[in-house]
Amino acid sequence: MTVRELLARCDSAELTEWIAYERITGVLGAERADILHGILAATVSNTARGKGRKATPRDFIPHWDQNREPDWQQMLATARALTSRLGGTDTSMEGVGDDTAE
Template sequence: MTVRELLARISSSELAEWRAFEQLTGPLGGARGDVQAALIASVIAGANRGKGQRAPKVSDFMPRWDRTKVRKSPEDLFRQAEMANAALGGSFNTTTA
């Protein structure tokens, strides 16, 4: 399913609920598999390490998909979100509650 199809089928509030669910239960989909594989790899490496070597951490085996070294400011992130929203044909609600 494409992002456009997803947004046509569910509301932004439902998408936010899924995000909250993922924050409570851990990653869904491929990210969960990355954690599981890293855990297994760290256990195997730890069992086969030499005497006196430190036990590897799970994080040592986690793939880093985002190789960006520069931290982005909240303003930069907001501008990126605005551009993504515009590219997907979204609109902004400018009314205040």
């Protein structure tokens, strides 16, 4: 539904009620699903982990950034950090993904 369609269907009083409802019950929609899946993923991760830092739901909730181009170096660094944090091994080839390899 577009904003125009929403405003054609709901008046400001109804929108205000939805805002109040969300403030009481928590976020609605896709953001809520991300949080619920983060909780589930953290629970599963923590049951399979050894000693060390516990995973939190925030570790598994994506940060949707629609206003900038994806940076492959940052994505690679994030993937390596998460792999290390979760006790995995980086099996990538030496130099692959580095600026110096061409």
